[in-house]
Amino acid sequence: MKQSVTLxxxxxxxxxxxxEAASFVSIMKELNxxxxxxxxxxxxxKEVQKDIYLEIKTGNRxxxxxxxxxxxxxxxxxxxxxxxxxxxxVVTYEKAIEWQEAVSLQMEVQTVRSGQVLTAPGDLLxxxxxxxxxxxxxxxxxxxxxxxxGIAHAGFEGDxxxxxxxxxxxxxxxxxxxxxxxxxxxxxxxxxxRKNEFAYINDLHILDFxxxxxxxxxxxxxxxxxxxxxxxx
Numbered sequence: 291m292k293q294s295v296t297l298x299x300x301x302x303x304x305x306x307x308x309x310e311a312a313s314f315v316s317i318m319k320e321l322n323x324x325x326x327x328x329x330x331x332x333x334x335x336k337e338v339q340k341d342i343y344l345e346i347k348t349g350n351r352x353x354x355x356x357x358x359x360x361x362x363x364x365x366x367x368x369x370x371x372x373x374x375x376x377x378x379x380v381v382t383y384e385k386a387i388e389w390q391e392a393v394s395l396q397m398e399v400q401t402v403r404s405g406q407v408l409t410a411p412g413d414l415l416x417x418x419x420x421x422x423x424x425x426x427x428x429x430x431x432x433x434x435x436x437x438x439x440g441i442a443h444a445g446f447e448g449d450x451x452x453x454x455x456x457x458x459x460x461x462x463x464x465x466x467x468x469x470x471x472x473x474x475x476x477x478x479x480x481x482x483x484r485k486n487e488f489a490y491i492n493d494l495h496i497l498d499f500x501x502x503x504x505x506x507x508x509x510x511x512x513x514x515x516x517x518x519x520x521x522x523x
Contacts, residue, residue, distance in 0.1 A: 295320040303343035303374065306365075310349035314357055318364065325368040332370075344371040348378045402426065402440065422461070428452070431512065438462045444489075453509060454489040455502065464489050469497035 294312035298305050308317050346361065353361065358376060365371050396410040397417070404423030408416070413430035424440035426432055432444045434456035443465040445452030450467045458464075462473040469491060488505050492498040500508065 293320065295324055297324060303345060304371070305345050305347060307347045308349065308351065308361075310351040314353075318360065321361065321364055322368075325365065329368060341370050341372045343374045345374050346376045348376065350379050352378055352380055352382065396428075404440075420462075432456070438464075441465065450491040450495070451509065452490075453505065453512070455505070456489075458487060458489070458499070464497070466491050466497055469495075471497045 292309065294309040294316045296307045344365065353376070362373055365373060395413045395415055397415045398408060399417040401418050402408050402420045402424035404421050407425045407427055410428040412428070414426060414428040415433045416426055417435045419437040420426055420440040420442070422439050425443065427443045427446050429445065429447050429449065431452045432442050432454045434442065437460060438456045439460045439462055441463045442454050442456060444454045445467040448467050452466055454464050454466065458473050464471055464473060466489060487499040488502055489497060489499055490508065506512065
């Protein structure tokens with residue numbers, strides 16, 4: 291008869307696997323028996339009990355919040371295991387949508403006025419004008435076709451690989467992760483230099499600029515994420 295609960299040791303912790311085809315009742319019954327057996331072994335051993343990390347794997351099964359709480363309570367009350375995490379090979383619909391949004395390119399065609407904030411969970415392609423006091427904020431990179439006079443904040447959750455592609459010839463503020471730089475309006479000669487550049491965090495962890503032709507070389511995975519950025523340059 292196939293076991294519903296299997297415990298295996300790793301280098302520095304243990305892994306508890308739950309049979310995805312077994313009923314939850316069977317899992318809890320076998321888990322209780324396993325914990326009682328381990329408790330008996332520990333009592334017979336003269337070794338000092340110590341905390342051991344435990345990862346719970348549920349395979350192609352998603353435990354409900356109530357089921358997770360019952361499993362955790364059973365383990366914590368009858369063993370010295372410290373539960374590190376519960377992992378599954380499947381995700382909820384909500385998590386899948388959240389992941390899809392985070393890796394997709396969001397396109398917006400509008401005007402962002404003073405006091406307005408436009409936010410994207412992943413990369414943002416913005417077509418329009420950002421007025422002074424307006425803000426674009428993306429967890430990924432920002433690509434602007436239009437006029438930036440406000441704030442563009444890429445990698446706002448800390449992604450230092452994010453970039454900002456824009457026409458940097460007007461007064462503006464750009465941010466990548468925790469780095470900030472003020473762009474002041476330049477004369478015509480300097481405008482032409484900045485016009486075809488992108489902002490990024492360099493190897494010295496400083497916000498810097500480089501020519502657009504270097505974008506794919508410096509961020510080779512960027513085009514794969516948004517589907518063909520290499521066609522732009």
